[in-house]
Amino acid sequence: MSSLSPTASPQDPSKAERVYRELRRRIRELALPPGAPLRKEEIALELGVSRAPVSEAITRLADEALVDIFPQHGSFVAPIRAEDVRESLFIRTALEVEGIRRVTLTADADLMARLEDNLAAQAAALQSGDLVLFYDLDEALHAAIFSALKAPRALRLLDAARAPLDRPRRIGLPEAGRPEATLAEHRRMVDAIASGDPEFAAAAMRAHLAMVARSVERELTQIETAQTTARG
Amino acid sequence: MSSLSPTASPQDPSKAERVYRELRRRIRELALPPGAPLRKEEIALELGVSRAPVSEAITRLADEALVDIFPQHGSFVAPIRAEDVRESLFIRTALEVEGIRRVTLTADADLMARLEDNLAAQAAALQSGDLVLFYDLDEALHAAIFSALKAPRALRLLDAARAPLDRPRRIGLPEAGRPEATLAEHRRMVDAIASGDPEFAAAAMRAHLAMVARSVERELTQIETAQTTARG
DNA sequence: GCGGGGAGTCTGGCATGTTACATTTCAGCT
DNA sequence: AGCTGAAATGTAACATGCCAGACTCCCCGC
Numbered sequence: 001m002s003s004l005s006p007t008a009s010p011q012d013p014s015k016a017e018r019v020y021r022e023l024r025r026r027i028r029e030l031a032l033p034p035g036a037p038l039r040k041e042e043i044a045l046e047l048g049v050s051r052a053p054v055s056e057a058i059t060r061l062a063d064e065a066l067v068d069i070f071p072q073h074g075s076f077v078a079p080i081r082a083e084d085v086r087e088s089l090f091i092r093t094a095l096e097v098e099g100i101r102r103v104t105l106t107a108d109a110d111l112m113a114r115l116e117d118n119l120a121a122q123a124a125a126l127q128s129g130d131l132v133l134f135y136d137l138d139e140a141l142h143a144a145i146f147s148a149l150k151a152p153r154a155l156r157l158l159d160a161a162r163a164p165l166d167r168p169r170r171i172g173l174p175e176a177g178r179p180e181a182t183l184a185e186h187r188r189m190v191d192a193i194a195s196g197d198p199e200f201a202a203a204a205m206r207a208h209l210a211m212v213a214r215s216v217e218r219e220l221t222q223i224e225t226a227q228t229t230a231r232g
Numbered sequence: 233m234s235s236l237s238p239t240a241s242p243q244d245p246s247k248a249e250r251v252y253r254e255l256r257r258r259i260r261e262l263a264l265p266p267g268a269p270l271r272k273e274e275i276a277l278e279l280g281v282s283r284a285p286v287s288e289a290i291t292r293l294a295d296e297a298l299v300d301i302f303p304q305h306g307s308f309v310a311p312i313r314a315e316d317v318r319e320s321l322f323i324r325t326a327l328e329v330e331g332i333r334r335v336t337l338t339a340d341a342d343l344m345a346r347l348e349d350n351l352a353a354q355a356a357a358l359q360s361g362d363l364v365l366f367y368d369l370d371e372a373l374h375a376a377i378f379s380a381l382k383a384p385r386a387l388r389l390l391d392a393a394r395a396p397l398d399r400p401r402r403i404g405l406p407e408a409g410r411p412e413a414t415l416a417e418h419r420r421m422v423d424a425i426a427s428g429d430p431e432f433a434a435a436a437m438r439a440h441l442a443m444v445a446r447s448v449e450r451e452l453t454q455i456e457t458a459q460t461t462a463r464g
Numbered sequence: 465g466c467g468g469g470g471a472g473t474c475t476g477g478c479a480t481g482t483t484a485c486a487t488t489t490c491a492g493c494t
Numbered sequence: 495a496g497c498t499g500a501a502a503t504g505t506a507a508c509a510t511g512c513c514a515g516a517c518t519c520c521c522c523g524c
Contacts, residue, residue, distance in 0.1 A: 014476095052477080095326045478512080490501085494495105
């Protein structure tokens with residue numbers, strides 16, 4: 001038993017893992033829109049694998065509320081349901097607030113340097129108007145804070161909880177000034193970690209996520225309106 | 233598409249689901265001890281299914297850190313690792329503290345009645361010395377608080393996070409007076425919910441889980457000592 | 465005696481055939 | 495025309511066969 005780490009080494013992603021990542025990416029980017037059927041045979045053919053790894057990938061996506069499986073009938077990209085989005089944000093809030101609280105107690109200079117680097121990059125991305133890069137850095141900042149916990153399962157849960165929040169953001173209209181406000185909130189979070197006060201850091205994270213919640217609710221309203229208009 | 237809820241109705245558990253529950257129960261109850269090999273062929277034969285649902289069940293158990301999968305070599309019941317146990321408690325703390333905070337804002341008379349009933353049953357169980365029943369009621373109380381959120385995925389995550397905490401408790405020596413203290417902490421949590429103050433309720437939950445953490449660390453030390461003694 | 469290598473054995477991951485079931489459709493009846 | 499139910503369709507879930515890789519262990523060379 002020389003394989004030091006169980007459950008798949010990172011340099012050897014299984015086919016199921018690769019199918020999972022590919023489908024997840026397409027769903028998050030809306031290349032596979034809500035309601036789209038997922039035909040296993042077809043996907044297997046396209047990705048050059050058999051139906052088995054496709055089935056496993058779809059099962060995992062269903063766990064993340066990105067796919068609805070109707071047994072003996074079909075699997076479909078899940079519609080954007082307000083309750084799912086809110087639940088994802090709840091899970092994310094729970095993990096991140098508790099996470100930053102603990103990270104604040106153990107943060108070292110190395111972590112702070114990485115956070116500062118990220119913030120600088122965020123500012124640069126905003127300056128050049130590269131919002132895609134900015135969102136990637138946003139995600140990276142949260143991941144950097146959390147990964148200092150050395151809690152790989154929790155990090156994975158956080159990643160899964162973030163996924164359903166992407167689709168509303170991509171569909172909703174961008175809010176003027178929101179990226180700048182986001183950067184300011186990130187700045188306060190990092191400063192709070194540096195302060196060493198876990199309650200202060202938790203409050204900063206909570207405030208940030210409350211603003212995210214506000215944006216998400218706004219997006220959900222827009223999506224609802226658009227759907228109603230389209231139907232009516 | 234008349235199946236109102238996707239992803240398996242409760243009254244029709246798939247074979248994979250049943251295998252998952254059965255294996256999980258055995259691992260939690262230590263009928264399958266840490267390190268025990270999980271031979272798919274054998275398990276499939278015993279439970280009267282094929283290897284496919286057994287594989288899916290084992291994959292899910294690996295997600296919960298109850299099983300280690302060594303690709304191309306074998307699957308084994310995971311040893312009790314302090315880092316896994318602590319991470320599970322972290323996840324549990326994050327979810328439950330945030331959960332009770334929100335439940336406190338929406339608690340109604342019906343929920344409070346159920347919580348009071350549970351507390352009365354806990355007291356009765358302690359009176360009659362039925363610790364197994366007491367622990368079941370403990371789990372039921374936490375689930376009752378949480379399920380008021382109507383967050384099924386979060387509830388499932390909580391359930392998964394609790395599982396790795398069972399084994400240390402079953403192996404470690406029971407601590408005198410701990411059940412009585414636990415009941416008192418539960419009492420304070422329910423009272424805090426009734427008070428309507430989310431910060432107060434969060435603090436009560438946090439205090440309770442801090443005591444759980446203390447017990448768990450004690451159990452981990454005992455297990456470590458026992459293993460060292462056995463080896464030496 | 466000791467170390468290294470290679471065949472044997474076991475496993476998980478994957479491919480593919482099979483089954484059972486939810487939905488749909490359409491013929492037959494009212 | 496409207497309704498009912500039986501057959502057709504398409505799917506997930508499951509069964510089973512296959513393969514490549516990891517570990518074992520023994521044998522050979524030193």
